[in-house]
Amino acid sequence: MAIAHGDVQRVDFLVIGSGIAGLTFALKAHPGSSVAVVTKKDLPESSTAYAQGGIAASVGETDSWELHEQDTLTAGAGLCDPEVVRLVTREAPRLVDWLVDLGARFDQSKTPGGLPQLRLGREGGHSRRRIIHTADHTGQEIERTLVEAARRHGGLAVREYCTAVDLIVSDGECLGAWVLDTRAQRAWPVLARATVLATGGCGQVYRYTTNPPIATGDGMAVARRAGAMLANMEFVQFHPTTLCHPGARAFLISERARGEGGTLWNALGERFMLEVHPLAELAPRDVVARAIDMEMKATGAECVYLDLRQIGAKRIVDLFPGIYERCLSVDIDITRRHIPVSPAAHYMCGGVWTDLWGRTSLSRLYACGEVAYTGLHGANRLASNSLLKADTRSVPELSLPSTREEPGAVRAALQREMWQNVGIVRSDASLAAALAAVRELMADGVGHGPIDASIESANLLVTAEAIIECALLRRESRGGHFNQDCPERDDLRWQRPTLLSRTETPRPPAG
Numbered sequence: 001m002a003i004a005h006g007d008v009q010r011v012d013f014l015v016i017g018s019g020i021a022g023l024t025f026a027l028k029a030h031p032g033s034s035v036a037v038v039t040k041k042d043l044p045e046s047s048t049a050y051a052q053g054g055i056a057a058s059v060g061e062t063d064s065w066e067l068h069e070q071d072t073l074t075a076g077a078g079l080c081d082p083e084v085v086r087l088v089t090r091e092a093p094r095l096v097d098w099l100v101d102l103g104a105r106f107d108q109s110k111t112p113g114g115l116p117q118l119r120l121g122r123e124g125g126h127s128r129r130r131i132i133h134t135a136d137h138t139g140q141e142i143e144r145t146l147v148e149a150a151r152r153h154g155g156l157a158v159r160e161y162c163t164a165v166d167l168i169v170s171d172g173e174c175l176g177a178w179v180l181d182t183r184a185q186r187a188w189p190v191l192a193r194a195t196v197l198a199t200g201g202c203g204q205v206y207r208y209t210t211n212p213p214i215a216t217g218d219g220m221a222v223a224r225r226a227g228a229m230l231a232n233m234e235f236v237q238f239h240p241t242t243l244c245h246p247g248a249r250a251f252l253i254s255e256r257a258r259g260e261g262g263t264l265w266n267a268l269g270e271r272f273m274l275e276v277h278p279l280a281e282l283a284p285r286d287v288v289a290r291a292i293d294m295e296m297k298a299t300g301a302e303c304v305y306l307d308l309r310q311i312g313a314k315r316i317v318d319l320f321p322g323i324y325e326r327c328l329s330v331d332i333d334i335t336r337r338h339i340p341v342s343p344a345a346h347y348m349c350g351g352v353w354t355d356l357w358g359r360t361s362l363s364r365l366y367a368c369g370e371v372a373y374t375g376l377h378g379a380n381r382l383a384s385n386s387l388l389k390a391d392t393r394s395v396p397e398l399s400l401p402s403t404r405e406e407p408g409a410v411r412a413a414l415q416r417e418m419w420q421n422v423g424i425v426r427s428d429a430s431l432a433a434a435l436a437a438v439r440e441l442m443a444d445g446v447g448h449g450p451i452d453a454s455i456e457s458a459n460l461l462v463t464a465e466a467i468i469e470c471a472l473l474r475r476e477s478r479g480g481h482f483n484q485d486c487p488e489r490d491d492l493r494w495q496r497p498t499l500l501s502r503t504e505t506p507r508p509p510a511g
């Protein structure tokens with residue numbers, strides 16, 4: 001079907017994405033400014049809606065933001081931006097208050113004096129109980145709250161099933177984006193004083209991922225094509241414990257399950273995490289994921305086992321109703337038997353480079369949430385940025401992906417390649433092989449299918465290429481990036497982010 005072209009639309013803010021980052025920004029934008037939110041599926045469809053464990057905030061009696069800050073810095077293995085960590089950990093309780101004021105219902109318990117207080121869970125790497133949650137469907141509750149607030153707001157022009165195809169750039173400034181209504185097959189340019197990428201992560205570049213199908217790295221890809229800088233794309237976080245069952249592969253088993261006392265066992269019946277880290281099952285995610293990967297390889301098994309039985313049947317059902325039901329649906333009663341688990345791609349720690357205020361390297365383009373490299377969830381600081389001048393320049397033509405290969409086949413081939421060669425343990429040779437394979441897929445082009453699937457597959461390729469390029473640039477191992485050809489951490493040369501601009505393309509190491 002041919003794509004019809006519509007008239008130019010002008011707004012103050014164009015927000016791309018309707019997860020926690022996009023909707024928080026949109027709801028906090030200055031009253032009186034015109035805000036358009038475009039989102040490529042239904043408004044609530046986002047990674048946010050699938051979050052299980054909760055939000056970390058230092059609201060407990062024995063907790064402080066300084067402890068939260070320290071835990072974050074420790075898990076970040078020397079690569080966090082301390083200023084950003086400080087800002088986020090200090091602001092976290094206020095974000096929770098804001099969500100509660102908006103109508104979010106988080107689980108509560110009673111103080112000894114009988115007053116209600118937030119019930120706090122614990123997760124890996126946290127030295128205190130500080131995870132605010134709604135059973136094991138916290139994200140759904142947050143997304144419900146934000147979507148209802150957005151619908152009540154009246155001042156937000158929300159467009160569902162509208163994909164941002166590419167940014168519109170002129171003279172080094174982002175003027176807005178080409179938006180495609182995938183149901184009406186109509187595209188039009190939206191010009192904005194500020195464009196905000198809130199498109200989430202890119203887990204779909206991997207064969208096994210906890211991420212929903214929308215997580216195709218669109219924001220990273222459009223930013224890269226527009227010349228904005230990406231950073232630290234090699235740091236893909238693999239979640240250690242996802243269900244290893246053909247009926248529900250990669251369904252997330254929340255880290256809180258280990259926080260409440262769940263233990264990990266290998267196929268030989270050994271509790272291997274005791275040997276690996278002083279925090280055992282509560283070690284940082286990358287440590288647990290790598291230990292599981294090693295156990296699976298050493299024993300030849302396709303999974304390890306998570307045992308929750310010590311938590312007690314009633315408490316398990318009470319704390320983890322969603323996980324209990326999902327596992328039961330594939331005949332695993334987690335109150336009576338251990339759960340087969342293996343790691344899956346979960347979260348992108350890198351992304352579009354931004355400063356503390358969410359500004360990217362491209363003028364008038366902002367990024368927040370998982371698409372951004374700062375790691376800031378939500379965008380409360382963006383709203384106070386000063387607005388930029390209106391625009392009368394001409395809009396460059398929309399260009400859609402070229403056609404040759406079927407987009408589903410491209411996606412599947414890419415996911416296999418990335419899982420095999422750019423997973424938890426990498427090597428120079430595996431990265432070089434993956435880069436060659438991805439570039440071959442790029443040269444073939446994608447198409448012959450629904451236009452939205454073609455756009456996503458093209459974006460997945462750009463994002464995957466960026467992940468591999470960053471992984472090749474970093475000549476050390478740290479956190480979520482482990483290269484067995486340079487297995488040590490090298491603070492002297494690499495205690496800094498890898499930066500990727502269009503002019504800096506790494507070559508695979510020689511030999």
Ligand SMILES: Cc1cc2nc3c(=O)[nH]c(=O)nc-3n(C[C@H](O)[C@H](O)[C@H](O)COP(=O)(O)OP(=O)(O)OC[C@H]3O[C@@H](n4cnc5c(N)ncnc54)[C@H](O)[C@@H]3O)c2cc1C
Pocket residue numbers: 016017018019020021022038039040041043044045046047048049050051052053054055056138139162163164165198199200201210211212214215218219252346347368369370371
């Ligand atoms: C299963 C699971 C469990 C998790 N559990 C937790 C947890 O317990 N605690 C925690 O802190 N984090 C958790 N996370 C991570 C967290 O949910 C995400 O990092 C966070 O929700 C990302 O929010 P976001 O707003 O940046 O992106 P998202 O929530 O993914 O929203 C992205 C939005 O952008 C839209 N979009 C994408 N591309 C385009 C485009 N081209 N055009 C238009 N719209 C587009 C999408 O449709 C979507 O609306 C979990 C993630 C998953 C997948």
